[in-house]
Amino acid sequence: MSDAKGDNLLIVDDEEINRAILANIFSSEYTILEAEDGQAGLDAICANTNTLSAILLDVVMPRLNGIEVLRRLHQVGLTERIPVFLITADVGSETMREAYALGVMDVILKPVVPYVVRRRVNSVVELFRARHRLNAEVERQRDQLLLQAQQLAEMGIGMVEALATAIEFRSDESGEHVHRIHDITCYLLQNTPLGQGLSPDQIRQIGLGAVTHDVGKISIPDAILNKKGRLTAEEFELMKSHTVKGAELLSRIPQMREHAAYAYAYDIALHHHERWDGGGYPHHLVGDQTPIWTQIVSLADVYDALVSKRCYKDAFSAQTAMNMILGGECGVFNPKLLKYFQQAEPLLRKFYPPMRGVG
Template identity: 60%
Template sequence: MAPVNLYPDLASRVPTTLLVVDDDEMNRCILGNIFASHYSIQEAANGKEGLEMILAGPEKLCAVLLDVMMPEMDGIQVLRHLKEADVLRRLPVFLITAEASGSVMKEAYELGVVDVISKPVIPYVVLRRVQSVIELYQARRRLSHVVEIQQSELLEKAQKIVDLNMGMIEALSAAIEFRNGESGEHVHRIHDITEFLLTNTPLGDGLTPDEIGQISLAAIMHDVGKIAIPDAILNKPGKLTPEEFEIMKTHTVQGAQLLEKFPQLRENGAYRYACDIARHHHERWDGRGYPDGLKGDEISIWAQVVSLADVYDALSCKRVYKDAFPRQQVLDMIREGQCGVFNPRLLECFFAVEERLHRLYEPK
């Protein structure tokens, strides 16, 4: 059975044009005839013309046969320009010369010429020497293209896995919101508010865009622990009793514990943020939050941001136990600490951009 070519388009990506640069028309004709049955031949009558043709598209050439002694620009000068342009690493250049001193040959090799061929040329010898090098360079190009294709395929597969993981995370978080009588938009708004605050205010100083993306994804999972809360409490239309509220508070610890049980999630950069946010998004600046009673900067900035985003969204939207509050009342309640005390710096940044955040709640 014939071998299957997994990358059939690679052959078309390997150049087959050979450039002959020589001021002697007879020499160009002789060299062209030697290679005409194997490659497409282009000619340049001097070094300057040859250099311009090479630099115009080195990837279109499979090799260059370059004379040393030419008007306008000699072969060594051409090599110097090609070296400076970093062309010789990818394009094999052969020096063709009738007489060359040791110093000229030494400089030519140091510049990157692959071989020096003496005139008069012996057709079958020069053909074999040039073909061998061209085949080597072509094989290297094919291998390079294969590696590029494989890397691209691996990156595409990795991105599909990332997208799948994110989809599963979003689906789980949204399912919990549905169970809580919500549309699932809450988690998306928490993601967007978190990302906006960390990107557009000093709250995100020191965080890279990738880290902000991971934190915003982690914010989606802040209430994942509610999956362990009984429906009678989760969907109670009235005020919770003290006993019921104690059960409701456990969703923070339950959420962190649940996330720790997903080994696949540990490989995601959002994992460490997700566990912290799930457990601590109800902590408060004055230490009167839960479950650990953290105070001040003991609470991570990402948990603080998600905490405020959660309160802002909860007050701004209708819930099973209340109607949505008017915007100004929402802002007054947050400013006055009616939903717990927040970091003053956090509030300053929040109020500076709240007008833009409020657009999330405008009818579309």
């Protein structure tokens, strides 16, 4: 339903003469709707909820009295949306107290004075209209700001994804490496107990973070990045710095910092070369000091590197790669992670084109 208010004014009174007097006062400004008792009034309100500018409500009526109508309107929050005026000869303090407690805007005594009741009703109606316009504008601006923030965040993550892919091409690779790391990470989190406790949205954000794991390689010279032989100790130290450089790069992109994936991306970039026994870098984290999603990216990165052709090596077969990983030739990994990775590995081959490395 639309929340837009029309120009209908509902008069609920069991006395026809009273309805006629009030209708005469407001007929030049509103379309007048009438109801002869509380139940008919409720029916009219339900049928015209979104077009009512105000409700003028008598107290003493058959079937449902005005206070009972007020109670029902208050229960569903309509007294917050439509101004209700009690038009009554009953000036009892209990009636007035309850009426105001139930959200009535004003209590107008019978017999009404036309210019007084017109002024009081119109002032409140205009106040409600102004509030509605303000709320609508606030909603519009909020939606616009949210859309702009989303577009900026998507632009930021898109730029980082493009950068990550460009780095893969720069290192003489196909550019598919980052996408396979994303797919393997998400698959393991979605289809094994490793992702227990993570929502689908969190897994999606982790997947985005996995794409950016190697952005720090932008700082590594081509001579080292594409060296065909073994790196010297000095060159390896420089290569290792891509983890810290990657985290620093992500932290300097404002749109990235505002993205829900940022915390995952930052940790993955910084710690995807840590190992279960503390033998990794840059911080020599031990065990679950490295979050499970970063551990998964780390293992996926190693597996993909082994089964893919690189400038310094040919591709290993999938079985050889698994034997090397399980044998500790690529560092020590979480035993639980290895268990589920080994179970899933035959299915992970679907992320690769038919080739010797994964056959």
